[in-house]
Amino acid sequence: MKSITPEAGRAALQALIKEGSPLGPLKIMAKYVGRFFQIPLPMFKPFVVFGPEANRKVLVTERDKVLWRNTDPVTDLLRRGVLIVDGEEHDHYRKLMEPPLHPSQLPNYTDMMIRQTERVTSQWKDGDTVDMLVESRKIALLIIMQTLFSKDAWNDLPLIWTPILKAIAYISPGMWIIWRRMPRPGFKKHLKTLDDYLYRLIADRRLGAFEPDLLQHLIDAGLTDDVIRDQMLTMLIAGHDTSTALLAWTFALLGQHPDVHQRVIQEVDTLDKSPLLDQVIKESLRLYPPIHIGNRRIAEEMEFTEGNVPRDERMFYSIYLTHRDPEIWENAESFCPERFAHGRKTPPFSYVPFGGGPRACIGAAFGQAEARIVMAHLLRNYKFEFTNHKIHPHMGATLEPRPGVKFTVVARRR
Numbered sequence: 362m363k364s365i366t367p368e369a370g371r372a373a374l375q376a377l378i379k380e381g382s383p384l385g386p387l388k389i390m391a392k393y394v395g396r397f398f399q400i401p402l403p404m405f406k407p408f409v410v411f412g413p414e415a416n417r418k419v420l421v422t423e424r425d426k427v428l429w430r431n432t433d434p435v436t437d438l439l440r441r442g443v444l445i446v447d448g449e450e451h452d453h454y455r456k457l458m459e460p461p462l463h464p465s466q467l468p469n470y471t472d473m474m475i476r477q478t479e480r481v482t483s484q485w486k487d488g489d490t491v492d493m494l495v496e497s498r499k500i501a502l503l504i505i506m507q508t509l510f511s512k513d514a515w516n517d518l519p520l521i522w523t524p525i526l527k528a529i530a531y532i533s534p535g536m537w538i539i540w541r542r543m544p545r546p547g548f549k550k551h552l553k554t555l556d557d558y559l560y561r562l563i564a565d566r567r568l569g570a571f572e573p574d575l576l577q578h579l580i581d582a583g584l585t586d587d588v589i590r591d592q593m594l595t596m597l598i599a600g601h602d603t604s605t606a607l608l609a610w611t612f613a614l615l616g617q618h619p620d621v622h623q624r625v626i627q628e629v630d631t632l633d634k635s636p637l638l639d640q641v642i643k644e645s646l647r648l649y650p651p652i653h654i655g656n657r658r659i660a661e662e663m664e665f666t667e668g669n670v671p672r673d674e675r676m677f678y679s680i681y682l683t684h685r686d687p688e689i690w691e692n693a694e695s696f697c698p699e700r701f702a703h704g705r706k707t708p709p710f711s712y713v714p715f716g717g718g719p720r721a722c723i724g725a726a727f728g729q730a731e732a733r734i735v736m737a738h739l740l741r742n743y744k745f746e747f748t749n750h751k752i753h754p755h756m757g758a759t760l761e762p763r764p765g766v767k768f769t770v771v772a773r774r775r
Contacts, residue, residue: 424719438528457584480503497608506597524551532598659671
């Protein structure tokens, strides 16, 4: 492993001050040190790896050497959720949860996705300035609640909105990474509200009619209410927050590139399926992958070309750095959706917005279909004028655009 030079250290500090985000220093470390380095902070010295080799090892060939379960707030919140358990327990839960999100089910959800989008846009008036980070979250929440729990959550949004944002903040990176038991006031009441809401959904379903959804699969499998709650909360947070980030970043990139924006509008107006829109979504996932970094514990020493990670250490594998690696991607920092139109291939595991291997995102196909359907419907029915404000990536539970993505909207009367 290359040592970190004073020059690299100064550059990383300057990047942190300039960008106000760990993403800046991570890019500097990658530039100066390479695809394998250790963060040199007091009481916090995790290893960071990225690139096709690292992704293949972590996700497929040596996945048994890494543990998803950590001692952190994610585990505290999700408890026995499918994302943070290992081995047979994970495989059992995943098998139960796959049918409702199988790609074969996607055509059944199209009309519902459009209806939920229209409920949100029905609140817009011509000339309003809307934040597409917020509006995308509303749409994604309504869709995931209907899809997984057959729950019309429109009237429940005022009740669950703040608790869901608090749950996301609770598991977002923060000082707890260094000081695990730091006091965290302001969460308990809201997290209990969210728990109570989910437990009510479970109780109502046990007494109510059969629905062919995720909740029904979990109940029919004989799981306890507590384990069902863990899977529901896991899928609610992961399933809507990633879609929120994808929709918001796609709008942000279109706003910042009006030429591409206009070309997409022309395609969605004339074609049922827009190839360019699909390319824009893929490029959005490359530049701003919602799950931008993976946090793992090492169960058995792992060897990489640049060095080894000892057992019991914490390791991050960075999707964000892989997707911006100039050795893989031409003009890696530039927005270029056409890169997904040509036949040029990148190495396997160089594009992993949904992970890979047996633990690849269970909702990958669903999330991409949702983005295409929602984006196309919005662009066909509304004119979006970007307000040209500055946007920066924020490392939360997902990578999201801050302080939001603001557009002036006007209904298109075609």
